[in-house]
Amino acid sequence: MRTSVFATAEIPSGESYHTLARTTRSRWWTTPLTLLVFAVLLSVLWMGMALAITIVSVIGGSGLTPESVSVGAIATLAFGLASTALLIPIVFFLVRVVQWRRFGSLMSVEGRLRWPWLGRCLVLAVGPVALCLLLSWALSDTLVAGTAPEAVSSVAVSGTGMFLGALLVIVLVVPFQAAAEEMTLRGMVMQLMGSLVPKDSTGATARVLRSPWPGILAAGTLFACLYAAGHPGNVWTTAALVVLGMAMAWLTWRTGGLEAAIGLHLVNSLVQYSLVVYDGRIDEIGTGAVVGAGLPAGAGTPFGLLLTVLQVGLFALVVVASANRRGVRRVSP
Numbered sequence: 001m002r003t004s005v006f007a008t009a010e011i012p013s014g015e016s017y018h019t020l021a022r023t024t025r026s027r028w029w030t031t032p033l034t035l036l037v038f039a040v041l042l043s044v045l046w047m048g049m050a051l052a053i054t055i056v057s058v059i060g061g062s063g064l065t066p067e068s069v070s071v072g073a074i075a076t077l078a079f080g081l082a083s084t085a086l087l088i089p090i091v092f093f094l095v096r097v098v099q100w101r102r103f104g105s106l107m108s109v110e111g112r113l114r115w116p117w118l119g120r121c122l123v124l125a126v127g128p129v130a131l132c133l134l135l136s137w138a139l140s141d142t143l144v145a146g147t148a149p150e151a152v153s154s155v156a157v158s159g160t161g162m163f164l165g166a167l168l169v170i171v172l173v174v175p176f177q178a179a180a181e182e183m184t185l186r187g188m189v190m191q192l193m194g195s196l197v198p199k200d201s202t203g204a205t206a207r208v209l210r211s212p213w214p215g216i217l218a219a220g221t222l223f224a225c226l227y228a229a230g231h232p233g234n235v236w237t238t239a240a241l242v243v244l245g246m247a248m249a250w251l252t253w254r255t256g257g258l259e260a261a262i263g264l265h266l267v268n269s270l271v272q273y274s275l276v277v278y279d280g281r282i283d284e285i286g287t288g289a290v291v292g293a294g295l296p297a298g299a300g301t302p303f304g305l306l307l308t309v310l311q312v313g314l315f316a317l318v319v320v321a322s323a324n325r326r327g328v329r330r331v332s333p
Contacts, residue, residue, distance in 0.1 A: 009101045011111050015332045017256050018194035018215040020109065025100040031192050034098050038188075041090045049083040073282050074162065078169045080285065085176035091183050106187045108257025109332040117255075117328060121263030124322060128314040129267050132296040132307045139303070166277040174273060178265040178294065179258075185223055185245070186252045186261045190215035212253045220246035237300045240308040244295060247312040251319060256330040260319045264312070265294035272296075 009023035021030075095103050104111040193215035197206045208214065224241035231237070248261035272295070276285055296307045322328075 011105045011332050017109055017253050018190045018212045020105045021191035021195040023101050034094050037098050074165045081173040081177045085180050087180040087184050118259040121260045124318045125264045125267040128311045132311045170273045174269050178269050179262050182258050182261045186219050186249050190219040193218050216249040220249035236305050240295055240299045240305050243308050255323050255328050264315050268294040
């Protein structure tokens, strides 16, 4: 029976998550070609989104009435979040066309997104996120600015209509935005690192690169490094991003898929964005003040860093315990 040369490579058997890109079709030039194509597609995406945001801002926000300003702000929010969500088709193209493997191999060792496990991770994320949110409200009057409950009353300045419109955008787009970031950072980056060394390579360097830790380090710190380059003064936010990124990268390897990282990222982002919009600070979303990386409320201070450590630590404990009880697969069949 004849097989098409364009057929996807099979998922390698008995492999951990970080090595799933090391298929029979992977070559030495696969990783640099993936990075080159990603850079080109990302540049096109940024230019297109910048043009779209400019057009919407001119049309929707150029009027003198408050309604036109609100429409422009909501549209800018939608385009800003969508620009990250559009990483999903880019990553899909890279995995399926450039690397010639199944897109499901990016999601988990089972070659698909494990929906029941994702739902479980979302439920498990609610407790740590709620606990840290309550702690930030209870203790942040003098430690964290802008997260106390009394600041929320400023929503009256923006109006209920704008809040509901922005909240609708957040609920509809943030799940894709959170998933896109995890597919790119904890998924593609980690698996690219794991594919650098062929299976038959020996030696100390090969053993180190074949271990999960280079991929965990790269996937966990890349976004923090990019953020630090653009915001060198926000050291506490950078530190929180490192803690969050390393923990989510380790959980991705430990549970054999992206579900845990997507779960915490999604719950945190929904809470953070909703509070920011309710507080009338919609323009801060996507800036250095409000980072859409799934950090808990109050990030940017030593107290916020402590909250991040507490939150990801509790989440990692309950996720690992639940994964052990449910027999979540860590290696490919």
